[in-house]
Amino acid sequence: MDLKKNLKDHKISLKRSLGQNFLLNKNISSKILNYCALTNNDTVIEIGVGAGILTELLLRRARKVIAYEIDKSLDPLISPLKKYENLQLLFQDFLKADLSHLQVDGDLYFVANVPYYITSPIIEKIMFDSPPFKEALLMVQKEYADRLLAKPGTKTYGALTVSISAFSKVTKLFDVSKKNFVPVPGVDSSVIKLEPLTSPKISYEEKSQFRAFVRSSFAQRRKKLKNNLKRLIRDVEEFLKDAGLSENIRAEELSTDTFIDLYHMMKRW
């Protein structure tokens, strides 16, 4: 399918406000799937169907494809896919979707070339508000992937890095040049894979509390940890000393495992 011609024939102009930068190069969609363990016994959720090029590859591979698209005006582009019986197409805002009622056959996967304006809410919904899943393969802005993979002590390391890595393994698969999209966006992209840890050190029930603790720790990056935490933890200097940490330490110097230890210690304090 010639995407540009198809858009023109249907008089569809893409909306920047909805993150509509479509992937022109089908080989990249195929490459994403080469890294995915999805089989024909499984269910995959796609966020943002667009012109449906990635969706069609998913339909050929999975038992069931649950595909969300917020923009009903893209229907003429997506319509040819309705011949596939394993497609459940939902013209709906993914962020408002109730995933708990979905009928999942086999294992659950997520695959998406995400609309970048809502990357964090999408990742948080997948990670913390979805049925258990095997893998999420996501195309994100390159800088965003770098933040997820940042090491302690670096500028991009922050609350996002810690909260995601406490619950999942994050791998960067490959970079994708902005030239492969229409319209050409201002940024390059990376494809990442998230795999939930089988036994995270923070229980499912405590995930919100842990994330709030991490966010407070980074609340003001330039401040020392003790200042960010003094409203949350009484005798915070004593607390840090007990944890074997300097009272001058900053959140960005601590690894995810140290945050997990501090969180458990705080509950007993």
Ligand code: SAM
């Ligand atoms: N999958 C296509 C591709 O690879 O070319 C399109 C990707 S494009 C980056 C993101 C898509 O997400 C757009 O089609 C956009 O309309 C859709 N979208 C934006 N916000 C959404 C939301 N809240 N829920 C569902 N889809 C959304």
